[in-house]
Amino acid sequence: MTKKVCIVGASGKLGRYMIQHAIDRGYEVVGVCRQGSVGKLDDFKGSITVVAGKTNDRAVIREAVAGCDAVLVVLVPWGVQQYSSGTAQAVMDFAKPDARLIFSCGWHIARDGRDVYSWKLKALVSIGGRIARWLRLVELDDQVEACRRIFASDRRWTLVRGSDLTEGESQGLPVWSRHVGDPMLASNITRRIDFALFMVAAIENDELIHEAPAIVSRLAPSAMACTFQ
Ligand SMILES: NC(=O)c1ccc[n+]([C@@H]2O[C@H](COP(=O)([O-])OP(=O)(O)OC[C@H]3O[C@@H](n4cnc5c(N)ncnc54)[C@H](OP(=O)(O)O)[C@@H]3O)[C@@H](O)[C@H]2O)c1
Numbered sequence: 181m182t183k184k185v186c187i188v189g190a191s192g193k194l195g196r197y198m199i200q201h202a203i204d205r206g207y208e209v210v211g212v213c214r215q216g217s218v219g220k221l222d223d224f225k226g227s228i229t230v231v232a233g234k235t236n237d238r239a240v241i242r243e244a245v246a247g248c249d250a251v252l253v254v255l256v257p258w259g260v261q262q263y264s265s266g267t268a269q270a271v272m273d274f275a276k277p278d279a280r281l282i283f284s285c286g287w288h289i290a291r292d293g294r295d296v297y298s299w300k301l302k303a304l305v306s307i308g309g310r311i312a313r314w315l316r317l318v319e320l321d322d323q324v325e326a327c328r329r330i331f332a333s334d335r336r337w338t339l340v341r342g343s344d345l346t347e348g349e350s351q352g353l354p355v356w357s358r359h360v361g362d363p364m365l366a367s368n369i370t371r372r373i374d375f376a377l378f379m380v381a382a383i384e385n386d387e388l389i390h391e392a393p394a395i396v397s398r399l400a401p402s403a404m405a406c407t408f409q
Pocket of ligand 1: 189191193213214216254255256258284286342345
């Protein structure tokens with residue numbers, strides 16, 4: 181039977197790559213995006229169903245995830261409106277009990293205190309996060325809260341932690357580690373198209389259930405160095 185997959189945050193860069201990968205795999209796709217962004221999905225007109233609305237609107241999520249076997253969620257900390265936690269909570273509350281739930285975030289999300297961060301990333305999150313919060317642009321704490329709830333959940337979740345991102349052709353499925361600070365991740369770069377590929381491939385990979393993989397491009401120098409050791 182054809183799998184039905186909901187993509188929350190479908191109109192963004194990551195979302196649109198995920199739609200294409202999901203279509204390529206023959207999945208039926210439902211995309212959720214803000215009303216004003218529906219036009220960004222024109223390329224997929226006729227191929228997907230679009231549910232328009234804010235992704236932290238529980239009624240919107242309830243409608244969109246109905247009957248879906250998997251939900252791919254772009255967790256974003258934009259605005260000061262509990263966007264990430266509201267979105268994640270609604271997905272966990274309304275998705276089918278056995279649905280695969282796959283969330284995106286960045287390396288800055290720590291699960292068990294065993295990640296090792298560069299001073300650059302620590303400074304960016306601490307100082308940049310505070311300034312952005314003060315400007316009411318970004319609410320990083322809420323993304324952290326969303327991930328805390330995901331980690332505590334017994335749903336079939338995976339939280340994919342992306343490195344710095346770049347555009348370009350696919351280099352294949354990224355490699356991953358349980359902890360930031362693993363030398364394999366040191367290059368800190370992944371093509372966005374491959375971040376999306378990892379998210380979509382996770383639907384069929386039960387080994388990733390209850391994991392928070394930190395990813396890097398398989399062709400990044402640090403990944404190549406570890407692969408060929
Ligand atoms: N960018 C990076 O370097 C980077 C690095 C590591 C991990 N990540 C992770 O990768 C994922 C995708 O990030 P991305 O940077 O590539 O972004 P993206 O895919 O372009 O997605 C941004 C999303 O945020 C929505 N959005 C923008 N402004 C908003 C607002 N004011 N209120 C509500 N929603 C708003 C967009 O919706 P509209 O289409 O409606 O505008 C879109 O769905 C995220 O989970 C992020 O944490 C990103």
